[in-house]
Amino acid sequence: MTMQYETLLVDIANHTATVTLNRPDVRNAFNETMIAEVRAAFESLGERDDVRAIVLAGSGKAFCAGADLNWMRKMAGYSDAENRADAMGLARMLAAVYRCPKPVIARVQGDAYAGGMGLVCTADIVVAADTVNFCLSEARLGLMPATIAPYVIRALGEQASRRYFVTAEAFDCATALRLGLVSEAVSAADLDATVQRIAQTLCANSPNAVRECKQLVQDVASKPIDDALIADTAERIARIRASDEGRDGVSSFLEKRTPRWRA
The missing domain is CATH 3.90.226.10 (2-enoyl-CoA Hydratase; Chain A, domain 1)
Structure with missing residues (x-):
């Protein structure tokens, strides 16, 4: 196109x-x-x-x-x-x-x-x-x-x-x-x-994870490692674990199958 x-x-x-x-x-x-x-x-x-x-x-x-x-x-x-x-x-x-x-x-x-x-x-x-x-x-x-x-x-x-x-x-x-x-x-x-x-x-990686990883670097770079940053990063991993692609990615790894975004 x-x-x-x-x-x-x-x-x-x-x-x-x-x-x-x-x-x-x-x-x-x-x-x-x-x-x-x-x-x-x-x-x-x-x-x-x-x-x-x-x-x-x-x-x-x-x-x-x-x-x-x-x-x-x-x-x-x-x-x-x-x-x-x-x-x-x-x-x-x-x-x-x-x-x-x-x-x-x-x-x-x-x-x-x-x-x-x-x-x-x-x-x-x-x-x-x-x-x-x-x-x-x-x-x-x-x-x-x-x-x-x-x-x-x-x-x-x-x-x-x-x-x-x-x-x-x-x-x-x-x-x-x-x-x-x-x-x-x-x-x-x-x-x-x-x-x-x-x-x-x-393109083989989770589209959502790639997007979130890019944003993570921009948000975290040069910030002090304080309680606010620690809490923010913990919240981010908890949120992506519960996402559709996060759940499917972990399940596909454990079940030895291809994740949906690559199917």
Whole structure:
């Protein structure tokens, strides 16, 4: 099944949706249309029962080069109110990907710069070709990576972010792997097979459990291990044990049968 967009290709097959940034002539750079369409696509896919995983990809040589030059020229003439509204559009797009209840795999076949790197950082799993480069280039232009910062800092860690925010240095895939931004670095020839393997693994698991696990990490990360957190996590496991998929999953394991979500 294919969904129609101006700047994206969206296809659904075997419980996996693939969202491909499709402006290869400008290195898949963002403009207002792409920002709105990425947000709409992820909000829509997040609500679909037939989708269990989402692959975020880019067409052409680059994954995403950040902001489109024509869009940046328009921004230069914006009023304060227009600038704030425009920035909120980008921020809401990033949040839509990060908060999507379905697990997101970024398939990074080419370089990811500025906002494009921020988009990578919203994904749950990042599989990158070992030749790609990453860069937070905003400081070179007198800007800062503000809207992408919450996601980049979570993905890179505070110390690495302190360096790359201020230096605007490019760094290679091996460095991204060492820092934890990239989950797996593979040859370009192995990229699709690796992404497919991970997607199949996700789709074999309980859809409800996958959704709850993703939310669990977002809710628990960086919180103090206090009585409130202990009580919250106990309540979560009690609730999922009593869920339909939780009961069926445990029963199927004990009875050595296939759970209903895989039947």
